[in-house]
Amino acid sequence: AQTVTQSQPEMSVQEAETVTLSCTYDTSESDYYLFWYKQPPSRQMILVIRQEAYKQQNATENRFSVNFQKAAKSFSLKISDSQLGDAAMYFCAYGSGGGADGLTFGKGTHLIIQP
Amino acid sequence: DAGITQSPRYKITETGRQVTLMCHQTWSHSYMFWYRQDLGHGLRLIYYSAAADITDKGEVPDGYVVSRSKTENFPLTLESATRSQTSVYFCASSIAGSSYEQYFGPGTRLTVT
Numbered sequence: 338a339q340t341v342t343q344s345q346p347e348m349s350v351q352e353a354e355t356v357t358l359s360c361t362y363d364t365s366e367s368d369y370y371l372f373w374y375k376q377p378p379s380r381q382m383i384l385v386i387r388q389e390a391y392k393q394q395n396a397t398e399n400r401f402s403v404n405f406q407k408a409a410k411s412f413s414l415k416i417s418d419s420q421l422g423d424a425a426m427y428f429c430a431y432g433s434g435g436g437a438d439g440l441t442f443g444k445g446t447h448l449i450i451q452p
Numbered sequence: 453d454a455g456i457t458q459s460p461r462y463k464i465t466e467t468g469r470q471v472t473l474m475c476h477q478t479w480s481h482s483y484m485f486w487y488r489q490d491l492g493h494g495l496r497l498i499y500y501s502a503a504a505d506i507t508d509k510g511e512v513p514d515g516y517v518v519s520r521s522k523t524e525n526f527p528l529t530l531e532s533a534t535r536s537q538t539s540v541y542f543c544a545s546s547i548a549g550s551s552y553e554q555y556f557g558p559g560t561r562l563t564v565t
Contacts, residue, residue, distance in 0.1 A: 372553070380540065380558065381559075382544075384553060428494055432552035435548075437502045442494040444493060445494050
């Protein structure tokens, strides 16, 4: 079974600074996707960024970027120019098997933005 | 465009009662999923469905039943609720053969007393 590990239960960063959230995963599959989801206090799950395992280039979405190290099975999220609205729980997730059998989530990292 | 909706949003029930959580999506996505979210556990998969009339167990299926007679609906039933089933429940859907991206409903907070 695949596992996803987020080793940082909580992180804090000053507004406008950069923060990196860590995620490692374990799999024997070669074809898979990795995701970062954001969950603000509203509880809504919002997709932040997606990475296809077969792509070597790291995904980027505006202030959000990932460092995907396939051999090390590492998938970290970097948030640049942190904003107060970035405060949320962040979940790393893994999907394989054609997408029909669900995602495996890490336990989450609570990100605090200090004004 | 309603997307994916869940009802009720909040529910309080007593131990031993049957309760059904509803999930409806307007996109005609083939795949649908139920997760539960508990503090310290992230989201865990309860059941999933690849199409109407096709369902399968996820990581934590005990005490739950699902059905999917129509593509757009995927109800989750707790046949005899227990306190350990107090949780936030999320329904999600995705397009078959896509990038695995899942679209989540707003969640249902269930309390079993």
